Structure formats: structure tokens, C-alpha cells
Amino acid sequence: MSDAVLRVKDLQTQFQSRAGALKAVNGVSFEVGRGRILGLVGESGSGKSVTGYSILGLIEPPGRIAGGEVLLNGKDLTRLKGEAIRQVRGAQIAMVFQDPMMTLNPVLKIGTQMIAAVRAHDRVSRKAARARARDALAKVGIPSPEERLDAYPHQLSGGMRQRVAIAIALLHSPAVIIADEPTTALDVSIQGQILAEVRRLADETGTAFVWITHDLAVVSSLADDICVMYAGKVVESGPAAEVIASPRHPYTAGLLASVPAEHEPGTKLPQVPGSTPALANLPPGCAFAPRCAKAGPACTTTPPVQTFEDGRTALCHYPIEPVSCQPHSLTSNTYRSAS
Amino acid sequence: MIGFLIQRVLQALMVVIAMSIIVFLGVYAIGNPIDVMIDPASDQALREALIRRYGLDLPLYEQYFVFMSNMLHGDLGESFIYRLPVLNLIWSRFPATLELALTAMLIATCLGIPLGLWAGYKPESLSAKAIMAFSVLGFSVPSFWVGLLLIMAFAVELGWLPSGGRGPTTHVLGMNLSITSLEGWSYIILPAFNLALFKLGLLIRLTRAGTAEVMSSDYVRFARAQGLSESKVVGLHVLKNISIPIVTVFGLELGSTLAFAVVTETVFNWPGMGKLIIDSITVLDRPVMVAYLILVVFLFVMINLVVDLVYGQLDPRIRVKAAS
Numbered sequence: 001m002s003d004a005v006l007r008v009k010d011l012q013t014q015f016q017s018r019a020g021a022l023k024a025v026n027g028v029s030f031e032v033g034r035g036r037i038l039g040l041v042g043e044s045g046s047g048k049s050v051t052g053y054s055i056l057g058l059i060e061p062p063g064r065i066a067g068g069e070v071l072l073n074g075k076d077l078t079r080l081k082g083e084a085i086r087q088v089r090g091a092q093i094a095m096v097f098q099d100p101m102m103t104l105n106p107v108l109k110i111g112t113q114m115i116a117a118v119r120a121h122d123r124v125s126r127k128a129a130r131a132r133a134r135d136a137l138a139k140v141g142i143p144s145p146e147e148r149l150d151a152y153p154h155q156l157s158g159g160m161r162q163r164v165a166i167a168i169a170l171l172h173s174p175a176v177i178i179a180d181e182p183t184t185a186l187d188v189s190i191q192g193q194i195l196a197e198v199r200r201l202a203d204e205t206g207t208a209f210v211w212i213t214h215d216l217a218v219v220s221s222l223a224d225d226i227c228v229m230y231a232g233k234v235v236e237s238g239p240a241a242e243v244i245a246s247p248r249h250p251y252t253a254g255l256l257a258s259v260p261a262e263h264e265p266g267t268k269l270p271q272v273p274g275s276t277p278a279l280a281n282l283p284p285g286c287a288f289a290p291r292c293a294k295a296g297p298a299c300t301t302t303p304p305v306q307t308f309e310d311g312r313t314a315l316c317h318y319p320i321e322p323v324s325c326q327p328h329s330l331t332s333n334t335y336r337s338a339s
Numbered sequence: 340m341i342g343f344l345i346q347r348v349l350q351a352l353m354v355v356i357a358m359s360i361i362v363f364l365g366v367y368a369i370g371n372p373i374d375v376m377i378d379p380a381s382d383q384a385l386r387e388a389l390i391r392r393y394g395l396d397l398p399l400y401e402q403y404f405v406f407m408s409n410m411l412h413g414d415l416g417e418s419f420i421y422r423l424p425v426l427n428l429i430w431s432r433f434p435a436t437l438e439l440a441l442t443a444m445l446i447a448t449c450l451g452i453p454l455g456l457w458a459g460y461k462p463e464s465l466s467a468k469a470i471m472a473f474s475v476l477g478f479s480v481p482s483f484w485v486g487l488l489l490i491m492a493f494a495v496e497l498g499w500l501p502s503g504g505r506g507p508t509t510h511v512l513g514m515n516l517s518i519t520s521l522e523g524w525s526y527i528i529l530p531a532f533n534l535a536l537f538k539l540g541l542l543i544r545l546t547r548a549g550t551a552e553v554m555s556s557d558y559v560r561f562a563r564a565q566g567l568s569e570s571k572v573v574g575l576h577v578l579k580n581i582s583i584p585i586v587t588v589f590g591l592e593l594g595s596t597l598a599f600a601v602v603t604e605t606v607f608n609w610p611g612m613g614k615l616i617i618d619s620i621t622v623l624d625r626p627v628m629v630a631y632l633i634l635v636v637f638l639f640v641m642i643n644l645v646v647d648l649v650y651g652q653l654d655p656r657i658r659v660k661a662a663s
Contacts, residue, residue, distance in 0.1 A: 089564055089566035099557060106580075107579050107653065107654050107655065108576070112575075113562075116567060120566045120568065168561075
């Protein structure tokens with residue numbers, strides 16, 4: 001994929017603590033092409049949100065980006081400071097957050113917040129900014145957008161608020177939108193509508209999405225590609241359909257096995273034993289080894305990146321052998337474009 | 340909105356009535372003012388004549404009703420000492436206290452909010468820590484002592500400013516004000532700063548706490564992700580969100596400054612209402628005490644009413660609750 005708009009290379013984000021530097025993001029690499037959706041999957045604490053914040057330079061002390069590059073159309077964002085990075089944020093790369101109840105300021109009208117977002121990058125009159133805000137609301141399927149501009153966030157439902165947040169992200173037609181679990185706080189039917197909307201936007205506008213989530217069902221139905229993160233590292237990556245149909249990393253396999261939709265009703269749901277390790281106290285070698293059924297003697301050393309066909313990778317000494325490719329049930333309900 | 344207003348005004352009325360009873364009973368319990376007013380050697384006939392004249396022979400509830408009906412007619416009685424209508428007496432002192440209190444609140448607000456914003460915005464910086472240390476001094480050091488220090492430094496040692504009194508006044512809007520002239524300012528600045536110090540410390544801490552909380556909120560992070568400049572983040576998102584506690588404390592402090600600027604007024608010999616009430620208490624000048632306290636209640640109730648109305652403007656969620 002040489003036409004990548006966003007290319008993250010060996011990104012390292014650390015938080016200084018008394019126990020030393022906590023490597024929340026430890027050498028993450030991925031890339032997203034124009035109009036494509038990358039699903040960044042992982043449990044809580046795997047570093048996926050911190051990756052999102054790092055891309056926009058929104059990491060605050062005691063955190064810092066310790067290494068790596070974030071290339072947006074070839075320009076390294078990690079080197080930008082102050083005004084330079086501010087001009088990129090929202091204009092070329094935007095972000096949508098998890099909880100729509102919290103991301104809009106409760107005491108400011110939707111219109112006020114959107115006008116401020118427009119005028120952060122374009123010197124236009126309030127009236128012109130308002131017109132653009134209205135158009136952006138209409139674009140994400142909000143009915144009677146003119147009236148919504150005069151509403152306060154608490155007057156809108158959760159789904160509406162998240163649409164507003166996405167509309168704000170779209171205001172300057174950014175090349176990339178980072179979405180940090182934006183549908184997690186919504187009910188399933190609203191989630192479905194928003195996912196369909198996002199897929200349509202990606203196809204029509206060419207905006208690339210990095211969709212951060214812990215929900216494999218969402219990723220499988222929405223994303224083109226998947227990166228599975230564990231303890232600050234990408235443990236598996238590849239095209240979404242193939243990773244889900246035939247995971248190569250034991251952790252991905254464990255996550256997939258614990259999806260209820262996959263499972264015969266009435267029997268115990270398998271789960272990945274144990275929990276995510278504390279960053280201050282990572283096991284040597286493979287961080288997943290203590291929870292892994294396939295762990296062997298080699299797992300106390302750092303696992304190699306194994307590359308397979310179709311550009312798939314897995315960070316594992318003992319990757320799972322591919323199974324004969326049959327469609328996974330998760331992929332049946334799909335928002336993926338026909339192409 | 341109208342319903343909310345009526346409801347609040349009725350509440351305010353209840354508070355004023357309840358307070359008038361408490362104040363009246365409290366002052367009644369202090370003792371008979373006649374004993375203080377007349378020569379102990381005077382005879383019983385004179386004593387009883389005076390008691391009758393002031394209506395002190397009536398049962399307590401009748402005294403209260405007479406007092407209340409007079410008050411509703413705008414008559415708060417006549418001072419035993421000054422032989423003047425109480426309202427005129429208080430009104431003659433009110434402008435001095437008003438301008439002192441407003442100047443103090445102005446200083447506290449104009450310094451306190453920016454300093455608090457900065458301390459909350461950069462909590463780890465050295466300047467923020469210095470600001471916070473200053474704020475602790477502001478509300479822990481006794482104000483009479485600071486007042487004396489200010490006089491020592493600026494009036495005695497440096498000789499830049501007068502040590503007390505009010506200076507020349509001009510008649511504006513039916514009040515005698517000294518802030519209209521530069522010389523008047525030289526008199527008011529020290530007592531006003533002295534009075535402002537406590538409120539300054541309070542406002543700094545309040546603003547800092549609110550700012551620190553809002554700065555770590557999701558909507559500030561979202562605003563930054565939109566590329567809003569830091570000044571816009573603070574000016575648009577932070578300021579509006581921290582304004583509710585600030586308005587509350589501002590209202591309370593304005594009320595208490597107007598009513599109880601006694602210490603500063605005494606130290607700086609400022610001819611305000613605080614001085615009047617202290618003098619009245621020592622000589623048991625009952626009408627002045629009662630009228631003053633009821634006026635203070637009225638003042639607090641009015642300020643809080645305004646604060647409640649401002650809330651609705653600041654936070655739309657309060658408006659919804661009030662309307663339902």
C-alpha cells in the first residue's frame with residue numbers, strides 16, 4: 001500500500017512514573033490508505049487510545065512520544081510543535097471520542113462549538129461558518145440541522161451527539177479521522193446507523209479512518225484492515241476478513257473465540273484467561289505468553305514479526321497455522337463497500 | 340422563566356419575614372434600651388413616660404406588628420442616639436461602604452480570576468505555586484493586621500497614600516462618592532485592597548480548582564483535537580464552565596463585604612455602615628440595629644436572587660430544571 005495517507009512507524013509513547021517509564025505504546029506501526037478504514041483492536045489498557053492521542057500530539061505530561069514517526073502525507077507530525085501542530089489538528093487530521101455525553105461542552109450551543117471549530121482554521125465570517133456547520137450536520141444525517149445549531153448538547157440523544165462530533169471532525173474535510181471507540185456508548189441500532197454512515201463517508205469523501213475499538217463485531221463489519229494491539233504492541237495485522245476468518249496470533253484467536261455471536265448457546269463462553277499485564281511489570285519476551293495456551297520455551301524471548309501472504313503479520317514464535325478460508329459468521333453483517 | 344422568578348421572589352419574602360422575627364426577638368432579648376438612654380438618677384415618672392413613648396409597654400407581638408407596619412410604610416424608626424430617622428442615618432453611610440465594597444470586589448475579581456486561571460492552566464509551574472502560596476496567605480492572615488501593615492508601609496514609611504479617612508467626595512446619582520476623583524482613589528485604594536485580600540485568595544483557589552478540572556475534561560481535549568488555539572480553549576470552554584461557582588462566591592462575598600466590612604472600616608477610619616452598627620450595638624441603639632440587620636438580610640436575598648438568575652443564563656441545564 002504505497003498510497004498511504006497516514007503512516008505510523010515504530011511509535012513509542014511513554015508515561016513517566018515512579019516505577020520508571022511506562023511504555024503505553026511500544027513500537028506500533030501501521031498505515032491507512034485513502035478512503036480506507038483501519039480497525040485498531042485491543043482490550044482496555046492495550047495502548048490503542050494512547051496511540052490515537054499520540055498521532056494528534058495530544059499526549060500531556062507526564063506522557064511523551066519517545067520515538068517513531070507519524071507521517072501524514074509524508075510530513076512527520078511528531079516533530080511539529082505549538083502552532084504548527086495546531087494547524088494540522090482538526091484541519092488535516094481529526095478525532096472523535098468515545099463518550100458523546102462528555103465530548104461536547106454542556107454549556108455551549110452546538111452552533112457556538114461548531115463555529116469555533118470552523119474558525120480555528122479558516123478566517124470566515126460567523127455567518128459563513130454557521131452555514132458550513134449546518135451543511136456538516138446535514139451531511140451526517142441530522143434532521144433539521146438549522147435548529148440543532150441552537151440546541152445545547154443535553155437536548156440531543158447520545159446518537160445525535162456522536163453524529164455532531166463526527167460532523168465537527170468532518171468540517172475541514174481532513175485526510176484522516178481517528179475515532180476512539182465512538183460507538184461504544186451507543187445502543188446497537190444507533191451504532192449500526194453510524195457505522196453505515198462512516199462507511200459511506202469513507203467511500204464518498206476518501207477520508208481515511210482509524211477506528212479504535214475493543215469490539216471485534218464492529219471491526220469485522222466495518223474495517224478494511226485490522227491491527228490487534230496487546231500491551232502496547234501490534235500483535236497481528238492484515239486484511240480484516242482474513243484476520244477474522246483465520247487468526248494467526250493466539251491472542252486474536254482467543255478474542256474471536258470469546259465473541260458471544262460465535263458461540264453455541266447454552267455452553268460456557270470461552271475467554272482469554274487472566275488479564276492485561278500491568279505496564280510497569282511486563283513479563284520478559286512475549287507479553288501475552290503467561291495467558292497463552294500455545295506458549296513454549298521460546299516465548300521468554302522477544303517474538304519476531306512473522307510475515308505471511310497478503311501482507312499479514314503476527315508477533316509470535318508459534319503462529320497458528322492458517323485454516324481453510326471459510327467466511328466467519330462475524331463478517332456476514334457487513335458495512336464494507338462492495339469493492 | 341416568569342414562574343421561576345415569582346417562585347424565587349416568594350422564597351425571598353419568606354426569608355425576609357423569618358429573619359425580621361429572629362432579629363426582632365434577638366434584639367428584644369438584649370435588654371431595655373431606656374436604661375441606657377436616660378440618666379440613672381431620673382425618676383420613675385420620666386422613665387415610664389419614655390417607655391410608653393417608644394411603645395415598649397406593649398406586648399412583644401404588638402411591638403413586632405407596629406414595627407412591621409411602620410417598616411412597610413418606609414419608616415424604620417428613629418435612632419435613640421442621633422434622633423434621626425434610621426433610614427436616613429444608614430443611607431448617609433451606605434455610599435461609603437458601597438464604593439469600598441465594590442472596589443474591593445473589583446480588585447479581587449480582576450486579579451483573582453486571571454491568576455486562578457493561570458494556576459489551573461499550568462499547575463506544575465513555579466509561578467502557579469507562588470500564586471497558590473499567596474492565596475493561602477490571603478485568606479489566613481488576619482485582615483486587621485494586614486491593614487496595619489499596609490498603613491505602616493504606604494502611609495507612614497513611604498508616605499505615598501493617606502493613612503485613613505475618606506477624602507473628598509462628589510455628589511453623583513444622589514450619593515456622595517469619592518471614587519470620582521483621583522484624590523478620592525488615593526484614600527480608597529488601601530482599605531479596598533485590604534478588604535479584597537481575603538476574597539482574592541478565595542477566588543484564586545476557586546478558579547484554579549475549576550480550571551484544573553475543566554482542563555482535564557473530554558470536551559477540552561476534543562476542542563484541542565479540533566485545532567482550537569489555547570486562548571480559545573480557555574476563553575470559550577474553560578471560562579464559561581467555571582463561572583457558576585465563581586458567580587456564587589462572588590454574590591456571597593459581595594453581600595458579606597457590604598454588611599461586614601467593619602474591621603477594615605475601623606482600621607482605616609472609613610465612615611461606612613460597619614462603623615455605624617458597631618457604635619449602635621455599644622449604646623444599644625435598637626432601631627438602628629434592627630433596621631441594619633433587616634437591611635442586610637434584604638441585601639443578601641436580593642444578591643442571591645440575581646445570582647440565581649445569572650445561573651440560568653450560564654448553564655442551560657439549570658434553565659430546564661427551573662422551567663419544569
